Amino acid sequence: MHSLLSMKGIDKAFSSVPALRQAHLEVAPGEVHALIGQNGAGKSTMIKILTGVYRRDGGDVRFDDKPADISNPGQAQKSGIATIYQELNLVPLRSVTENVVMGYEPRRLGMLIDWRTAHRRTREILARFGIDIDVRAPLGSYSTAIRQLVAIARAVSLDAKLVIMDEPTSSLDDREVEVLFGVVRELKNSGVSVLYVSHFLDELFQICDRVTTMRDGQTVAVRSIAETSKLELIADMLGRNVEDIEAAGMTDLGGGEKQLGDVLLEADGIATGRRLFEFDLSVRRGEIVGLGGLLGSGRTEAGRALFGVDALTAGEIRLKGKRWAPTGPAGAIGDRIGMLTEDRKAEGIVPDMSVRENMTLALLPRLSRNGQIQTGRERQIVEEYIKALGIKTSNMDQPIRELSGGNQQKVLLARWLATEPELLILDEPTRGVDVGAKLEIQAIIRQYVDRGFGVVLISSEFEELVEGADRIVVLQDGHSVATLENPGITEDALVKAIAHHHTGEHA
Amino acid sequence: MSDGSLSNGKAVSRAPAPLSLGTLRNHGGLIALVLILAFNALFTPNFLQVQTLFVNISQVATIAIVAIGMTLVIATAGIDLSVGAVMALAGALAPLIFLSDFGQAYPALGIAAAFVLPLLAASLCGLFNGIMISYLNVQPIIATLILFISGRGIAQVLTNGNLQTFSNPYFSYLGTGKILGLPFQGWLALVLALAVYWLVSRTIFGRYLLAVGGNERAARLAGAPVRMVKIGAYVLCAFLSGIAGLIVVAINSASDAARNGNLMELDAIAAAVVGGALLQGGRAPIFGAILGAVIIQLVKYTLLANGVEDEVALIAKAAIIVLAVYIQQARKE
Ligand SMILES: Nc1ncnc2c1ncn2[C@@H]1O[C@H](COP(=O)(O)OP(=O)(O)OP(=O)(O)O)[C@@H](O)[C@H]1O
Ligand SMILES: [Mg+2]
Numbered sequence: 001m002h003s004l005l006s007m008k009g010i011d012k013a014f015s016s017v018p019a020l021r022q023a024h025l026e027v028a029p030g031e032v033h034a035l036i037g038q039n040g041a042g043k044s045t046m047i048k049i050l051t052g053v054y055r056r057d058g059g060d061v062r063f064d065d066k067p068a069d070i071s072n073p074g075q076a077q078k079s080g081i082a083t084i085y086q087e088l089n090l091v092p093l094r095s096v097t098e099n100v101v102m103g104y105e106p107r108r109l110g111m112l113i114d115w116r117t118a119h120r121r122t123r124e125i126l127a128r129f130g131i132d133i134d135v136r137a138p139l140g141s142y143s144t145a146i147r148q149l150v151a152i153a154r155a156v157s158l159d160a161k162l163v164i165m166d167e168p169t170s171s172l173d174d175r176e177v178e179v180l181f182g183v184v185r186e187l188k189n190s191g192v193s194v195l196y197v198s199h200f201l202d203e204l205f206q207i208c209d210r211v212t213t214m215r216d217g218q219t220v221a222v223r224s225i226a227e228t229s230k231l232e233l234i235a236d237m238l239g240r241n242v243e244d245i246e247a248a249g250m251t252d253l254g255g256g257e258k259q260l261g262d263v264l265l266e267a268d269g270i271a272t273g274r275r276l277f278e279f280d281l282s283v284r285r286g287e288i289v290g291l292g293g294l295l296g297s298g299r300t301e302a303g304r305a306l307f308g309v310d311a312l313t314a315g316e317i318r319l320k321g322k323r324w325a326p327t328g329p330a331g332a333i334g335d336r337i338g339m340l341t342e343d344r345k346a347e348g349i350v351p352d353m354s355v356r357e358n359m360t361l362a363l364l365p366r367l368s369r370n371g372q373i374q375t376g377r378e379r380q381i382v383e384e385y386i387k388a389l390g391i392k393t394s395n396m397d398q399p400i401r402e403l404s405g406g407n408q409q410k411v412l413l414a415r416w417l418a419t420e421p422e423l424l425i426l427d428e429p430t431r432g433v434d435v436g437a438k439l440e441i442q443a444i445i446r447q448y449v450d451r452g453f454g455v456v457l458i459s460s461e462f463e464e465l466v467e468g469a470d471r472i473v474v475l476q477d478g479h480s481v482a483t484l485e486n487p488g489i490t491e492d493a494l495v496k497a498i499a500h501h502h503t504g505e506h507a
Numbered sequence: 508m509s510d511g512s513l514s515n516g517k518a519v520s521r522a523p524a525p526l527s528l529g530t531l532r533n534h535g536g537l538i539a540l541v542l543i544l545a546f547n548a549l550f551t552p553n554f555l556q557v558q559t560l561f562v563n564i565s566q567v568a569t570i571a572i573v574a575i576g577m578t579l580v581i582a583t584a585g586i587d588l589s590v591g592a593v594m595a596l597a598g599a600l601a602p603l604i605f606l607s608d609f610g611q612a613y614p615a616l617g618i619a620a621a622f623v624l625p626l627l628a629a630s631l632c633g634l635f636n637g638i639m640i641s642y643l644n645v646q647p648i649i650a651t652l653i654l655f656i657s658g659r660g661i662a663q664v665l666t667n668g669n670l671q672t673f674s675n676p677y678f679s680y681l682g683t684g685k686i687l688g689l690p691f692q693g694w695l696a697l698v699l700a701l702a703v704y705w706l707v708s709r710t711i712f713g714r715y716l717l718a719v720g721g722n723e724r725a726a727r728l729a730g731a732p733v734r735m736v737k738i739g740a741y742v743l744c745a746f747l748s749g750i751a752g753l754i755v756v757a758i759n760s761a762s763d764a765a766r767n768g769n770l771m772e773l774d775a776i777a778a779a780v781v782g783g784a785l786l787q788g789g790r791a792p793i794f795g796a797i798l799g800a801v802i803i804q805l806v807k808y809t810l811l812a813n814g815v816e817d818e819v820a821l822i823a824k825a826a827i828i829v830l831a832v833y834i835q836q837a838r839k840e
Binding site: 075307309328329332333334339341346347348349350351352353357361362364365367368371372374375415 | 710715718722727730731789
């Protein structure tokens with residue numbers, strides 16, 4: 001078959017640890033091609049080799065019928081490869097427009113940047129995604145989902161022959177995902193190929209033509225989507241056969257009988273300066289309370305308010321029955337509240353620090369005596385969590401930036417579990433982790449609340465909310481507008497509650 | 508760096524060039540040191556003599572001590588331009604104290620106060636810098652510019668702009684004493700480096716320092732007391748600068764507020780950066796700073812000993828900073 005992209009026999013090792021071994025990948029013109037595999041399988045590395053971020057140790061790459069020796073990302077763009085990396089590389093302090101046109105600014109008189117045209121063009125590009133925002137505002141003032149869409153919009157606007165999306169939907173909700181799929185189909189119709197990395201296997205069946213599966217740095221299967229099943233793909237990823245997996249069954253967050261304890265935290269009509277206007281919540285021991293809502297409905301903002309990141313402008317919070325005035329993250333941690341933030345790169349990892357140092361960052365006050373860190377205990381705790389969460393790292397002193405995205409996420413989750421907070425706020429906890437690990441993490445969260453702790457779960461995946469939460473509080477424009485109780489919540493009911501317009505009325 | 512020998516198939520291992528950017532980044536300091544030493548051994552008269560070693564150790568100690576402090580500040584993604592002025596201030600205060608009536612009446616107390624009070628004053632300067640930066644959100648370069656200008660002014664006002672000479676063997680020990688035949692301040696620099704290294708690598712403050720410099724938002728959300736950590740870094744930097752200021756005064760048995768620590772900020776930043784500190788924060792290579800200080804001092808000495816003028820030496824130092832920053836910026840796999 002004639003192919004647009006052909007990578008063969010690719011080898012890559014990082015300080016003698018092989019990440020890719022004779023991996024291969026073919027993408028046909030106008031095809032939507034999925035690349036899947038467990039965390040650390042080598043998907044992002046494969047892409048970074050193609051786009052010149054890393055240099056391959058061996059193998060051949062052909063693009064557009066020419067040997068492609070791309071040695072830096074700029075060159076990749078020029079040859080017609082546009083990439084949205086897993087960890088977004090945008091400049092939060094610059095305006096949306098600057099981020100979209102960066103490097104391709106429309107010029108006037110040869111040198112002056114024509115901002116009028118730039119803003120207009122940016123608005124047009126974003127309109128394709130159904131986004132209508134102030135393009136002059138700094139990108140950082142928008143949510144992760146918007147930033148993600150802006151990154152995609154930028155890539156799509158570059159007139160590429162191949163658009164690569166490394167986990168583009170991980171922070172999008174169902175509606176935004178639909179928008180994205182529309183764009184992918186549009187690209188396909190105009191003859192552009194799309195290479196699509198995702199851990200959401202169901203998505204692939206909606207938009208992809210073929211799937212390449214990687215495991216431990218090798219390409220283990222290439223299948224046509226029409227002739228395969230989700231089970232078969234999982235079997236490829238894990239290296240087991242379909243029957244075993246079927247027999248093992250699929251578990252989830254939902255446990256058996258729930259024993260709810262006392263009320264742990266109550267928020268009464270709280271508001272902050274950041275798009276949170278009137279929010280009520282109560283969390284009991286042993287309970288997972290989900291926050292549902294659309295993009296910009298105030299879910300993350302609610303989490304930030306409970307963690308003391310944003311100061312309250314109205315309302316009150318009671319923690320274990322006593323009035324609690326949040327003073328900031330340090331104070332909240334001291335009062336045994338934790339929060340896993342949604343933006344891994346900007347608000348989660350300290351890239352140059354090791355896995356160990358990242359994992360114990362929130363635990364330090366309790367790990368030290370007279371200001372000195374007890375390194376023995378530190379190593380022991382880190383060891384335990386690496387094992388418990390199955391974190392793939394060469395050793396605990398490896399810089400966290402060298403881990404695959406999903407494994408970084410697990411380290412951050414461990415950071416919070418290790419502090420044993422009574423209330424844990426999880427903003428997109430399974431973002432970017434593979435199917436297997438996702439179930440494990442959900443099981444860990446369930447075990448955690450079973451010990452008498454409470455969890456607030458924010459997720460843009462409706463399935464995760466519906467199956468995982470004992471109760472879902474629905475937000476709209478910074479107001480809590482409805483509460484749904486499990487058992488009995490269906491995705492349909494949630495979607496209806498989210499879409500339905502109660503103005504100012506509380507459930 | 509390794510080749511792909513573990514992978515099967517035709518591992519086209521591209522061996523890294525012997526002098527790639529990576530090698531330069533990791534060992535650039537040592538390579539530079541060897542080159543400078545070799546050059547001097549060959550061309551500089553009387554270089555391989557004990558006297559030369561002593562001169563250089565006593566000079567390098569002050570640069571190294573300030574560079575250690577600068578490394579802490581740079582680790583928070585900050586910068587401190589006021590180190591030279593703080594040196595002048597601490598240096599001007601010390602003789603004022605032990606030459607005062609009180610100091611003459613109670614010599615022991617006078618000497619003790621002549622160490623403690625100037626260092627306290629220096630620390631207050633650091634507190635000022637730290638508060639400006641962490642509470643008032645002033646850019647470090649601007650915030651420390653305030654004391655850069657006014658600190659030396661205050662020192663000159665205190666001394667009426669005069670050169671203060673004195674003879675006080677106890678105080679002078681700081682600059683002229685010897686332990687095992689080597690200058691006291693060299694040992695002091697070493698001890699301080701060890702102490703700060705311990706602080707950075709073993710304590711909660713050190714861990715927070717690197718986290719704040721590496722990703723401030725993430726550090727804050729993980730409970731790091733970001734403001735306190737920054738203030739701590741500036742206070743330590745100023746405290747160390749104060750010590751350096753006292754050493755200079757002790758060496759000369761005179762305090763000259765106009766010259767003490769003049770252009771030290773340039774030396775200290777250069778030493779820290781050559782030693783591997785990243786201007787964007789997140790790294791605090793303390794012994795790197797010492798190595799950087801040795802290199803900076805040797806460059807100065809080499810140029811001086813070979814009759815190159817001071818102004819040219821300044822350009823050379825600026826060039827070293829640019830080169831070191833360039834090598835570090837080229838961070839690519
Ligand atoms: N810069 C690096 N230095 C060292 N090891 C690295 C580096 N980048 C990736 N690796 C290692 O290579 C392996 C493959 O990582 P990669 O990021 O390609 O995984 P992935 O398939 O994209 O996983 P995920 O689904 O979690 O994003 C991992 O074991 C990772 O630790
Ligand atoms: Mg990846």
